[in-house]
Every structure is written in structure tokens, then in C-alpha cells.
Amino acid sequence: MSQLSELPAQPAGVPWPTGEWTTGPLRVRDAAGLSALIEEAFAAPDTERLGETHALVIVQGGRLVLERYNDGYGPDQTYPSWSKAKSITHALTGLLVDDGRLDIHAPADVPEWRTEPGDPRAAITLDQLLRMSSGLAFVEDYVPGHVSDVIEMLFGAGKADVAHYAASRPLAHPPGTFWSYASGTTNIVARCAARALGVDAAGFEAFMRERLFEPIGMRSAIPKFDAAGTFIGSSFCFATARDFARFGLLYLRGGRWDERQILPRDWVDYARTQTPQPAEREGDYGAHWWLNLAGPGSFSANGYEGQYTVAVPDLDLVLVRHGKTPLAKKDAVKAWIADVADSFR
Incomplete structure (x- = not known):
């Protein structure tokens, strides 16, 4: 943990945004550079480099x-999380770990892996699932017409029971030896969380609201569930941009909110500790959070088509961006976010 950057505390005299946000002056090193970046993003409904920024x-x-906000969008509108929901699933898992209901280093509670004696998948832990290192075969491809487990899971044969679809995949690598980003693993984790609580969809949503959303004022959140009652934690939790910023601030503050420690401090550190198996093609990865997008020590919830919630400890900054960016422009949006953060340095 000594290599992790220090997380800043809420400044004295600044109210926590459980109700309304306190506004303040923008303290930026390169005001002209930041202004140019913002104008580039909002210059048109659909820009050449970044696609749509909403x-x-x-x-x-x-x-x-x-x-x-761009034309047609505003502060009261809820925006898609896509894979930012994975980081929400991380938070929910941490609450249950703190309650003593889950052990991330024990074999995960997955019935499909215990029907046949000796199934090697039965050794997969929640830690390996959270670090995208389970070894399960899963094709994460969003291009229509391509072979894609994620599309089949969310919109095809697997949509009625997303966790069962993902848990039915075979091993491609021994657990804990290979990093491979897979939305299916998150839905397995989400079902494990509900099983640990012993609740259905309504009970799990009540847990989400009571333990996570309400305490931080994230009241716009709309989580989606499949027909089997599993929170589709890989992909679907809508919220306003301000509420996604509240979620980012919770992690930037080490899980603390006002006078309460909502998430264990070490759980936030776990999220931003790099996974041993390198994410060579994608970037640095922790546990259901991406790392270093906006400079060393930053960590982020990243979603399809350019949804981002980025925590930057050295700047005491949270940056939320929503839009609709084609995959071909994904790297340009990442670079834009890094440049926005750099304008504060």
C-alpha cells in the first residue's frame, strides 16, 4: 500500500454534497488550455475527434x-453508466466484505462450478473476478456481427440470466494467471453479492439504496436487473452526472462521507492497487477500477462510448464525462481527459 498516492480529505468548511453541491471558483494552472479543450468537446453535437460529448x-x-452540457442534455438527466457500473459493483461487494458476508480470497459462490466434481472453475475467487483474472473464456467485443459474449449476454440468449450465461463459460486459462476484461465476471460478482444477502432483486436494490446511494445523496441512480433478479452490474446503472461525481468523491475520500466511513478505507486502496497480471492492451487495472488515466495515482470508472468518472488524488479532482464516442475514437477521449487533468497541474 506504500506505493499508493495519498487520498485527500474533505477541506475544512466545505460541506459534503449529500444534498446540494457547494460551488466554488475554478483553480486552474492553464485556464486557456482548459477552455480550448472544453470548447473542442462542445463545439458541435458530434465532433471529429471526440464524437458526442453530452x-x-x-x-x-x-x-x-x-x-x-451540450444541447438537449442537462443536470437533471440520467446518463448511462455502461461499465462504470462495474465500479459500483465493487463498492457493493466492499460493503458485504466489511459486513463479514463475503471473503474475496475464498472460492466464489457459483453453483454452476459445483455441479461436477473436480471442476477447476470452483477454485476461482472473488478477488480474481474483481481483477479480471478469473481465466474464464469471454469475448468482450461490441462490434455488431462479430463473435461477442458480451452482446449475447446483454441482448441475446443470455439476457434473462446474465450471471448464469457468464458462469457457464469454460476456462481459457488457469485462474489467476491471465488478465482479460470480461463483463460477464462482474455479473457473477453481482449475483454472489445478492446470494450473500439472501435477497431477490427488490431486496438487493433496497440494499444498494440504503447502504450506498442514500448516504452519499446519489438519489437519481437507476440500477437495472435481469429477469432472474440479478443486478446487471457490468453495465446498467443510470444516474445524473452530478451523482456520478458524488460516487467518484466517495472513492477519492477513501470511502468516507461526512462523519461516516461508508466503505472500508482498505477497500478503496484495494480498488486502486494494480492487478498482478498486466492489462497490456488496455491500460493499468486495479480491482474493477482502471488506473492512471489522468496521471499517476489517478483511478477511474470507464464505460462504453466514453462514460468516465475519474478520481485524481494529487489534484483533489473528480472529473465526470458522458457522451457517445465511437470505439475508434476511444483513445482520443482518454487523451482529452488526461489533458483536462493536466491543465490543473
Whole structure:
């Protein structure tokens, strides 16, 4: 843990945004550079380099310092999480670990892996699932017409029971030896969480709201469940951009909110500790959070088509971006986010 950057505390005198956000002045080193980046993103409904940018929220020192929306979008609109929901699933798992209901280093509670004696999948742990190192075969491809387990799981034969679809995949590698980003693993984790609580979809949503959303004022959140009652934690939790910023601030503050420790501090550190198996093609990865997108020590919830919630400890900054960016422009949006953060350095 000594290699992790220090997480900043909420500045004295700055109210926690459980209700309304406190606004404040923008403290930026390169104001002209930041202004140019924002104008580039919002210059048109669909820009050549970044695609569509729908919303941008920047929180600095616990205050809302910048907010911008494109035509047809606004602060009261809920935006898709896509894979940002994976980081919400991480938070929910951490609550249950803190309650003593889950042990991430024990074999995961997955019935499909215990029907046949000697099934090697039965050794897979929640830690390996959270670190995308389970070894399960899963094709994460969003191009229509391509072989894609994620499309089949979310919109095809697997949509009625997303966790069962993912858990039915065979091993491609021994557990814990190979990193491979797979939305299916998150839905297995989400079902494990509900099984640990012994609740159905309504009970799990009540848990989400009571233990996570309500305490931080994330009241716009709309989680989606499949027909089997599993939270589709890989992909579907809608919320306003301001509420995604609240979620980012919770992690930037080490899981603390006002006078409460919502998430264990070591759980936030676990999220931002790099996975041993390298994510060579994608970037650095922790446990259901991406690492170093906006500079060393930053960590982020990244979603399909350019949804981002980025925590930047050295700047005490949370950056939320929503839009609709084609896959071919994904790297350009990542570079844009890094440049926005750099304008504060």
C-alpha cells in the first residue's frame, strides 16, 4: 500500500454534497488550455475527434467548479453508466466484505462450478473476478456481427440470466494467471453479492439504496436487473452526472462521507492497487477500477462510448464525462481527459 498516492480529505468548511453541491471558483494552472479543450468537446453535437460529448462535471476540493452540457442534455438527466457500473459493483461487494458476508480470497459462490466434481472453475475467487483474472473464456467485443459474449449476454440468449450465461463459460486459462476484461465476471460478482444477502432483486436494490446511494445523496441512480433478479452490474446503472461525481468523491475520500466511513478505507486502496497480471492492451487495472488515466495515482470508472468518472488524488479532482464516442475514437477521449487533468497541474 506504500506505493499508493495519498487520498485527500474533505477541506475544512466545505460541506459534503449529500444534498446540494457547494460551488466554488475554478483553480486552474492553464485556464486557456482548459477552455480550448472544453470548447473542442462542445463545439458541435458530434465532433471529429471526440464524437458526442453530452456532459462534463468537474469537482475540485469537494466543490462543484465546472459544469457543462451540450444541447438537449442537462443536470437533471440520467446518463448511462455502461461499465462504470462495474465500479459500483465493487463498492457493493466492499460493503458485504466489511459486513463479514463475503471473503474475496475464498472460492466464489457459483453453483454452476459445483455441479461436477473436480471442476477447476470452483477454485476461482472473488478477488480474481474483481481483477479480471478469473481465466474464464469471454469475448468482450461490441462490434455488431462479430463473435461477442458480451452482446449475447446483454441482448441475446443470455439476457434473462446474465450471471448464469457468464458462469457457464469454460476456462481459457488457469485462474489467476491471465488478465482479460470480461463483463460477464462482474455479473457473477453481482449475483454472489445478492446470494450473500439472501435477497431477490427488490431486496438487493433496497440494499444498494440504503447502504450506498442514500448516504452519499446519489438519489437519481437507476440500477437495472435481469429477469432472474440479478443486478446487471457490468453495465446498467443510470444516474445524473452530478451523482456520478458524488460516487467518484466517495472513492477519492477513501470511502468516507461526512462523519461516516461508508466503505472500508482498505477497500478503496484495494480498488486502486494494480492487478498482478498486466492489462497490456488496455491500460493499468486495479480491482474493477482502471488506473492512471489522468496521471499517476489517478483511478477511474470507464464505460462504453466514453462514460468516465475519474478520481485524481494529487489534484483533489473528480472529473465526470458522458457522451457517445465511437470505439475508434476511444483513445482520443482518454487523451482529452488526461489533458483536462493536466491543465490543473
